[in-house]
Amino acid sequence: MGDLWRTHRAAGAEALVVRADVRSSADVQAFRAALAGTPLLAVRLAAGEGALRERVAARARGEGAHLAGDALRGLPETEQRHAVVQSLSHQADLALGDVGDVVLDTTALDARSVVERLVALDAQQRGRTSSTG
Numbered sequence: 001m002g003d004l005w006r007t008h009r010a011a012g013a014e015a016l017v018v019r020a021d022v023r024s025s026a027d028v029q030a031f032r033a034a035l036a037g038t039p040l041l042a043v044r045l046a047a048g049e050g051a052l053r054e055r056v057a058a059r060a061r062g063e064g065a066h067l068a069g070d071a072l073r074g075l076p077e078t079e080q081r082h083a084v085v086q087s088l089s090h091q092a093d094l095a096l097g098d099v100g101d102v103v104l105d106t107t108a109l110d111a112r113s114v115v116e117r118l119v120a121l122d123a124q125q126r127g128r129t130s131s132t133g
Helices: 002-010 025-034 049-060 077-096 111-132
Strands: 043-046 102-105
Touching (some): 049 077
Parallel strands (some): 043 102
């Protein structure tokens, strides 16, 4: 991760968004260590059951972004329900472990709104980081 960030930074990038399957605060700390002092804002995305059901079903139908290796595409309805239950369980585990710096509830947000919120959170983080050091 550190090499990836240094390469992008050298090319002029000011921020790097990484999607990772984080299971614990230790996973977040591993990212912090790999980035060697670079400010990191770990945002945990969450969504309610209804929104998850709708999103899983849409992806199963092939709607939305076509993600490489998307395990939800073409998923039968019974397996869709299992995917939603797994996601809710994972969200609960992360909440119990207080994983992440910020939780963003995406239940009522579309993809564009999520990106806008993430950009705003990044700007807030940069403001705090630049004013403290």
